[in-house]
Amino acid sequence: MDSLLKPLNGLLHLIYPLHCAVCETPIEQNQLCFKCENDLRPLPLGHCFQCGQWIGGSATRCLTCVEEMAYSGFCYGLYEETKPLAMLIQKLKYRGDRGLIPLLGELLFQVSVSAPQPDLITFVPMQKRRQRQRGYNQAELLAKDLSESLDVAVQSLLAKIKKTKPQAALQRRERLINLEHAFVARPCDAQTVWLIDDVRTTGATLRACAKALKDAGVTQVVALTLAAALPPKGVSNSD
Ligand SMILES: [Zn+2]
Ligand SMILES: [Zn+2]
Incomplete structure (x- = not known):
């Protein structure tokens, strides 16, 4: 950093001290405190790479995911409500904290090393009205960050053409019909x-x-996601 900017930067930190992006503990540098950084763990061994379910042994995918013909997938970690990964994603989605994109993009980059090389990167689109309300599509921002890290083009290929109900509120059959076309x-x-x-x-x-x-x-198609949220009990992962 320019020697003239250094003291200015120190002064800025005095006025606006840095805080951990997850637990808000004051920190000296980076975006996370030591504890939260430590808790931002990748998927432990024994979990399915694609859906996050516990499978044990040395297999990398559960049977349901092996049989998935439309795509293969990789996720960084498990989505657990009070854990750093979920809290960072919530801040990005619901509190407009776009400053988290480089940090979360880096996690996607770590996942991507296991995936076959892409010719193009794209992202899951949002309904236009919802994207206008939020002001951005977090999946698109993550895709752009990854595209810059890998120097692979990102293109908006998909559009959501049907208004769908939130998947969580639906039964198995309804979920399938809900997203059809x-x-x-x-x-x-x-x-x-x-x-x-x-x-x-x-x-x-x-x-x-x-x-x-x-x-x-x-x-x-290779799907890369930050987190896998395990479906509520009684809902199969093949839904
Ligand atoms: Zn923290
Ligand atoms: Zn699986």
């Missing part, structure tokens, strides 16, 4: 496309998007 993709002949989203639950949204991409000409 909810997305369309513009024609694209890329071999491998990465599909970015922040959180997956049942994977129904990723599947609907992946199917639309394949209908549009994409050969292989």
Whole structure:
């Protein structure tokens, strides 16, 4: 840093001290305190790479995910309400904290090293009205961050054309019908496309998007998500 800026930066920190982005503890540098950084763990071994379910042993995917034909997926960690990963995602989505994008993008970058190389990166779209309310689509911002880190182009390929009810409020059959034909993709002949989203639950949204991409000409879809939220009891992961 320029020597003239250094004292200014120190002064700024005095006026606006740095706080951990998760627990708000005052910190000297970075965005997280030591404890929260330590708690921001990747998926422990024994969990399915794609949906986060516990499977044990040395397999990397559960049977349901192995049988998923529309896409293959990787997630960084588990979505647990009071843990740093979930709290950071909530701040990004509901409190407009876009300053968290580089930090969360770095986690996606770590996940991406396991995935086959992409020709293009795209993202799960939001309904236009909802995106206008929020002002941005967090999946798009994450995709752009990853695109810059990897120097692979990002393109908005998908559109949500049907208004859908929140998946959490629906039963199994309704969930499937709810998302059927909810997305369309513009024609694209890329071999491998990465599909970015922040959180997956049942994977129904990723599947609907992946199917639309394949209908549009994409050969292989790889979904990368920050977190996997395990579905409520009684709801199968294949929903
Ligand atoms: Zn903290
Ligand atoms: Zn799985």
